[in-house]
Amino acid sequence: MDVSPVQGRVTLGTQYFCDKEKEHGVVEHFKNEEGPFMVGDVADIVYKFHLWKREMPEIMPYFAVKANPHPTVLRILAELGAAFDCASKDEMEAVMSLGVSPSSHMIYANTCKSPANLTFAFDSIVRLMTFDNEYELKKMWRFQPAAVLLIRIRADESGVALSFGTKFGCELDEVPYLLREATRLMFPVVGVSFHIGFNNSNPTVYATTIGWCKKVFQMAEVQGIRMKVVDIGGGFPGANEPQFLEISRIVRDALEEHFNLDDIAVMAEPGTFFVESAFTLYTQVIGKRQKGNQKMYFLNDGAYGSFRQCAVYQSLYEPEPVIGGRSLEPGCSVWGPTCASDDRIIQCCPLPDMDIGEWVAFRNMGAYEGEVATNFNGFPKPTVVFAVNAAIRPRFEACRTWPELLKLLKEQIAHKLDKK
Numbered sequence: 001m002d003v004s005p006v007q008g009r010v011t012l013g014t015q016y017f018c019d020k021e022k023e024h025g026v027v028e029h030f031k032n033e034e035g036p037f038m039v040g041d042v043a044d045i046v047y048k049f050h051l052w053k054r055e056m057p058e059i060m061p062y063f064a065v066k067a068n069p070h071p072t073v074l075r076i077l078a079e080l081g082a083a084f085d086c087a088s089k090d091e092m093e094a095v096m097s098l099g100v101s102p103s104s105h106m107i108y109a110n111t112c113k114s115p116a117n118l119t120f121a122f123d124s125i126v127r128l129m130t131f132d133n134e135y136e137l138k139k140m141w142r143f144q145p146a147a148v149l150l151i152r153i154r155a156d157e158s159g160v161a162l163s164f165g166t167k168f169g170c171e172l173d174e175v176p177y178l179l180r181e182a183t184r185l186m187f188p189v190v191g192v193s194f195h196i197g198f199n200n201s202n203p204t205v206y207a208t209t210i211g212w213c214k215k216v217f218q219m220a221e222v223q224g225i226r227m228k229v230v231d232i233g234g235g236f237p238g239a240n241e242p243q244f245l246e247i248s249r250i251v252r253d254a255l256e257e258h259f260n261l262d263d264i265a266v267m268a269e270p271g272t273f274f275v276e277s278a279f280t281l282y283t284q285v286i287g288k289r290q291k292g293n294q295k296m297y298f299l300n301d302g303a304y305g306s307f308r309q310c311a312v313y314q315s316l317y318e319p320e321p322v323i324g325g326r327s328l329e330p331g332c333s334v335w336g337p338t339c340a341s342d343d344r345i346i347q348c349c350p351l352p353d354m355d356i357g358e359w360v361a362f363r364n365m366g367a368y369e370g371e372v373a374t375n376f377n378g379f380p381k382p383t384v385v386f387a388v389n390a391a392i393r394p395r396f397e398a399c400r401t402w403p404e405l406l407k408l409l410k411e412q413i414a415h416k417l418d419k420k
């Protein structure tokens with residue numbers, strides 16, 4: 001098996017080649033490391049981008065940088081032609097450093113923007129941004145008077161696991177007043193945006209909220225404002241392709257029902273979708289304890305590290321011991337390494353009898369997980385490395401430019417794209 005670090009001409013940071021089927025072999029290279037590590041599959045990101053283009057070709061994806069701002073991720077998506085949703089000065093700078101146009105390919109989609117960040121946006125010609133209240137309008141008037149706006153409405157959130165509507169998005173009955181205020185301050189409001197929230201089990205909320213966007217267009221029309229942009233936000237699943245396909249169909253149908261697509265531009269802010277499935281986290285068992293008839297396992301990453309979402313979602317994480325094929329013991333619990341008693345990753349799951357030093361993989365860890373990890377108690381965040389299928393190693397090493405590499409990776413995933 002071929003799992004070895006390389007320096008290709010196009011660098012992905014630290015890169016490894018491994019066969020997809022034997023990818024756990026990558027742990028061999030980390031056996032003497034202390035911390036956890038995350039392996040990114042670049043072909044998966046390329047696949048997701050083309051899948052998006054296949055399903056919703058008319059909808060420009062603005063990748064939500066917050067989901068995974070790793071420079072290699074941003075580079076791949078920029079090279080593929082994606083646009084970017086940024087929420088802060090640092091995110092805007094990271095994207096602009098790749099040569100992405102701030103005026104045509106970026107949105108500052110944070111409804112609460114600091115004065116310093118707005119000044120930065122003004123100086124850098126980041127124009128398109130969202131708002132949902134009058135104080136934000138007044139602040140923008142002082143610090144970024146050249147902004148071009150989308151009004152963010154609260155989405156239909158029935159079925160959502162983590163609501164955004166409690167913090168962001170105005171109610172429909174606030175829209176007329178906010179549009180009048182924006183006009184008074186000389187801001188062009190060119191469209192409407194929303195976000196359906198995280199882990200929404202009910203895809204029809206896209207249809208309902210796109211219907212509400214149409215109502216906003218009509219309210220604007222009454223005031224002589226001709227809107228032309230619908231921004232359907234994020235919320236697209238990153239590790240559930242059937243559900244993504246269903247959402248795409250619902251979105252296409254709803255847009256067709258409510259709008260003339262020749263008259264408007266439709267954009268989205270997918271984050272999770274592009275990166276969640278591309279990353280696998282590898283953690284090591286650093287402790288073990290028998291309590292009654294239950295085994296407790298302690299890993300070198302936990303709720304204060306990469307597993308930040310365990311506070312919100314129960315049973316989200318599925319441990320996959322790298323050494324497979326053993327019989328399972330029920331009722332095990334999995335904990336992080338810190339002194340915090342709430343640093344628990346999984347309350348109850350079946351696991352084989354594992355030894356100290358064993359590796360445990362967790363798939364679908366590419367969205368937010370590594371990004372919101374802390375160094376609490378002095379435990380390191382995961383190191384990120386990238387893996388490429390060993391079969392393409394010689395051709396990969398011959399690639400001189402990013403477009404060449406992305407073409408090669410597209411060939412790799414073409415068979416998956418053709419399967420519909």
Ligand SMILES: Cc1ncc(COP(=O)(O)O)c(C=O)c1O
Nearest residue numbers: 064109234235236269270271272
């Ligand atoms: C304004 C905005 N757009 C897009 C996203 C990305 O959402 P997702 O990762 O669900 O696609 C977020 C996530 O927090 C957000 O706040």
